[in-house]
């Protein structure tokens with residue numbers, strides 16, 4: 001099974017609408033010849049509309065970084081899947097460790113958000129990953145299994161094509177510490193085996209699993225060389241066009 005490589009940037013709380021438009025215009029022309037992999041940018045909600053407009057005419061996917069599971073309602077400060085899709089975006093990140101850590105997104109919220117995104121037809125990038133404490137106490141596998149079971153409870157197999165998983169060890173995010181390619185591969189292989197037992201072998205085979213956590217131009221190729229790493233979710237290094245282009249062209 002060949003899985004199309006997926007290179008996604010996560011801008012977090014960086015860039016205004018006009019900065020996003022300027023970046024996307026340049027970026028899309030610099031990668032116009034890249035046809036054998038998918039590229040995506042998860043931008044702040046306030047920049048969605050301008051990023052989508054700037055991406056028009058290219059294959060660059062624009063997405064949000066979070067959503068609420070309800071379609072609408074009295075949820076001050078939140079945005080919903082239909083709102084993301086009405087802004088022209090087609091992807092959303094769910095359960096990023098910063099959401100889990102600072103905003104209380106637990107496994108059941110992740111499952112509800114994932115279902116809302118997939119019902120709307122958005123590509124759902126669902127993040128899992130262990131903390132340093134988990135890793136040092138030998139809990140990595142248990143934590144990943146729990147997060148996967150939590151997220152994939154009630155998963156409809158018809159959604160498989162629209163799901164992407166991201167393995168992001170929390171200790172490697174924004175710290176400059178990357179998991180070695182071997183460490184990442186071990187976790188990715190485990191995640192794929194768990195997906196096989198939860199959703200079946202065919203789904204596990206076709207599902208893309210991204211690695212995230214201090215990805216830089218100089219470690220992208222060795223990570224992508226691993227058999228179970230199908231793409232990268234890039235925070236800091238996606239903020240500069242030059243470094244993200246290098247990662248896309250790993």
Ligand code: PGA
Nearest residue numbers: 173174213214234235236
């Ligand atoms: P980083 O962030 O590349 O800055 O470590 C990755 C992420 O949080 O998605």
